[in-house]
Amino acid sequence: MSQPLTLEELNQVMAEADLLKSEADVEAALTQLAADISARLSSSLPVVYSIMNGGLVMAGRLLTKLNFPLEQGYMHATRYRGETSGHTDLQWQAPPSVPMEGRTVLILDDIFDEGNTLAEVVKSCQQQGAKEVLTAVLVNKVHDRKNTDLQIDFVGMDVEDRYVFGCGMDYRGYWRNAPGIYAVKGL
Numbered sequence: 001m002s003q004p005l006t007l008e009e010l011n012q013v014m015a016e017a018d019l020l021k022s023e024a025d026v027e028a029a030l031t032q033l034a035a036d037i038s039a040r041l042s043s044s045l046p047v048v049y050s051i052m053n054g055g056l057v058m059a060g061r062l063l064t065k066l067n068f069p070l071e072q073g074y075m076h077a078t079r080y081r082g083e084t085s086g087h088t089d090l091q092w093q094a095p096p097s098v099p100m101e102g103r104t105v106l107i108l109d110d111i112f113d114e115g116n117t118l119a120e121v122v123k124s125c126q127q128q129g130a131k132e133v134l135t136a137v138l139v140n141k142v143h144d145r146k147n148t149d150l151q152i153d154f155v156g157m158d159v160e161d162r163y164v165f166g167c168g169m170d171y172r173g174y175w176r177n178a179p180g181i182y183a184v185k186g187l
């Protein structure tokens with residue numbers, strides 16, 4: 001485990017970070033995502049799950065833009081556990097909060113990076129009997145290290161291959177609350 005970060009260090013991380021997407025960019029991406037998701041799912045009575053923790057902010061900002069009946073749930077799976085590189089195994093902290101058998105499922109997450117998390121979550125939903133499983137992410141990180149063939153159904157924005165934080169994504173547990181998307185200096 002690395003040393004806890006101090007307030008000064010965390011403020012310095014933000015002061016030195018590169019802004020990749022402004023709050024307005026994020027808002028525009030969420031509005032487009034909502035339109036695309038509505039066009040596909042407005043008659044499906046879906047269950048929409050956020051993957052905790054990262055999916056929380058995206059879900060909160062997206063859900064109120066969806067003007068059709070849906071059920072909302074969550075599940076908690078983690079691979080990075082507060083670090084900046086992922087473990088190979090996904091740790092389940094909380095199973096799906098709403099049963100999904102026979103239902104159309106939409107999974108919301110902040111980022112599709114190497115892809116292990118969503119690939120495993122989708123597989124798990126299929127094993128639990130979902131009728132169909134769709135995925136939406138706020139950002140797709142562009143690189144050639146994806147560990148899955150999974151195609152994400154709804155992507156808000158592409159970001160470059162750097163360690164990013166904000167809009168639900170953390171830097172060592174902090175700064176999920178930043179309203180735009182930032183890249184850590186040097187990472």
Ligand SMILES: O=P(O)(O)OC[C@H]1O[C@H](OP(=O)(O)OP(=O)(O)O)[C@H](O)[C@@H]1O
Nearest residue numbers: 052053054078079080113114115116117
């Ligand atoms: O595509 P991958 O390389 O699998 O990475 C993406 C996942 O990593 C982050 O979760 P993390 O494991 O950090 O847990 P958290 O949501 O609690 O931050 C993020 O929220 C995604 O769920």
Ligand code: HPA
Nearest residue numbers: 113162163164165169170
């Ligand atoms: O770049 C990232 N930032 C925050 N969390 C993440 N989880 C996977 N990749 C990232």
